[in-house]
Amino acid sequence: MNKTNDKGKAITRRRFLTDTAQAACATGLLGLGLTFIAEKSKVHAAEAMRPPGALPEQGFLAACLRCGLCVRDCPWDTLKLAKPEDPVASGTPYFEARSVPCEMCEDIPCVKACPSGALNPALEDINNARMGVAVLTDRENCLSLQGLRCEVCYRVCPLIDEAITLKRTRNKRTQVHTAFEPYVNPDICTGCGKCEEACVLEETAIRVLPQELAVGQLGKHYRLGWEEEEKAGKALVPDLLNLPDRLPEGTKL
C-alpha cells in the first residue's frame, strides 16, 4: 500500500518536473519570439503619423492601451486603429496624411479622450503638437519649383507664413523668372499633413514624416563657434588658425 503510494508520488513528481521544464522552455522561446516582434515594432513607419501629443514611439508603445477612444472622439475621422497588417503596432492609433490629415482641432478631443496618457495631456495648444514634420521630398516634380504658381500646400497650411513660407529662388529653366519654393520651418510645423493631402501631383511632392525620420541632430560633442563665442563673450579660438590651403590640382591662389 505504502509502496504503491510512494510510486504514485514519484510519478507525480516526475510529471511535475517534466511539465515545469517544458513550460519553462516554451515560455522562454515564446518570450524570445515576442521580444523580436517588440523590437521590430519600435521602428516608426514613415507613412503612419501618430495623433497629436503622442509620446515618442517607444514611450507610446508602453502607454497606449489600444482602446480607440481617441479614434472615436476625432470629429474628422482622421485617426484609425492599426490592423495587424498595418505599418504600426497592431491596435495603436495612426493616420495617413495623404488620405485624411489632422484638422488641428482647437480643443484637441483626441488628447482629452486618452485615458492612459499615451497622448500627453500636457498638450493644451494644438499649435505645439509635433506629430511630424513636412518635408518637400521631391524638388524635381514640385510645380512651384518648376516656376508654376501652384503653392497649394502653402495656402492650406493652418500655420501659413509660419510653418510654411514661400522662398524666392531662381527659375532653373528660364533663368530669369522667380520660382516660389514651399519652405517648411521644422520648428513650427505641427505635422498635421494638410499640405501632403493637398499636393496636386499624382504622388505628393511634400510629405509629413515622423520627427525621428525628418529631423537631423548634431553630434553631442559638436560646438558651434558662433554660439560658444556669444556664451563666452569672446572668441574661443584666439587667432585665426592657419591651416594649409588645399586646392584642386593645377589651380593657384
Added chain:
Amino acid sequence: MKASQKAERTPGQETTETLGWWTAHKFLILRRLSQISVLGLFLLTPVVGIRVIDGNLSSSRLLNTVPMTDPLLALQTLAAFHPLELTAVLGALLVGGFYLLLGGRVFCSWVCPINPVTDLAGSFRRLFKIRSSYRLSRSARYWLLALVLVLPTVTGVLVWEFINPIALAYRGILFGMGTGWILILAIFLFDLIVSQRGWCGHLCPLGAFYGITGKISPVQMSAARRDKCNDCMDCYAVCPEPHILPPALKPSKNKSPVLKPLDCTRCGRCIDVCAQQVFEYQINMPGTVKDQPDTQRSLAK
C-alpha cells in the same frame, strides 16, 4: 458496455427530458445573451452612432463618463514604467473590483469573445469524436501570465498586446478586423485539433489573471447536493475545467463542495446539464467555506 453508453450520451439530454429544455440550457442561453449584449452595447457607437459605451475591452468609457480599463493591461503599462493617467487607473480598479466581486473568471464565460470560439471547438470535438489531445501543463498559463508582466519591463513596450487575441477580437469587430481573424481561427483549430481546451483551459494569461482574482471572490460554484450524483458524467463533458470536478464531487476526505474558485469560470453549464441538479451558485464570504462533513450543506437545506 460502459464506454459505449458514454459515447451515446448527449450531455443535458436527460435534463431536457426530465426538467425541460429551458432548465437544461438556462445558463448557456443567459451567458450567450450576456456576451452578445456587451458586444452589442459597444457596437451601438460604430453602427448607429448611439454612444453608450465607447472603446473596446482594453479600455472604454461608459456613458461618456465612467472609465473602464482591463486591469491586466494597466499592470503591463506599469511594468513598462509608464506613469498611467488617473483615468485608466480608476478604470482598472473598477473593472478589477467588479470581477473580484462577481467571481473572477465570470469574465471568461460571460464576456470574453474567445469563449464562444473555444466552446465551439469543444462542441466540434464532441460531435466529431476527436479524442487525441496534446497534454499541456496545468501551470502553463501562469508562466504565460508571468511572461506577459515581465516582458514590458524588459522591452519597454506592451508586448502581449501585439498578439492578445481577446483584445484583437473585440478591436477587430469594432474598429476593423483586417487579418486578425487568422489568429482567432488559429485558436479555434488549436483547441479542435491539437489540444483539448488548450487555449482557455491551459494557456490564456488573462484567464489566469482573473482566476487569481476569483480565488477570493464570494461568488462560487458548489456541488451542494453531491450526494445525489449518479455518475452520469454529463458535467465532465461540458465543464471547461473538468479536473476541478472530482475534488468537489467525489472528495477523498470531507472536502468542501465548492469548485476550485481559481479555475472555475462560473459558467453554470454544470447546473444546466445535471439532471440531479447537484450544482448551484453560492455566495460565500471568502474564507468561510472550510472543508466540511460531506453532506452538511445539503442536509441544511
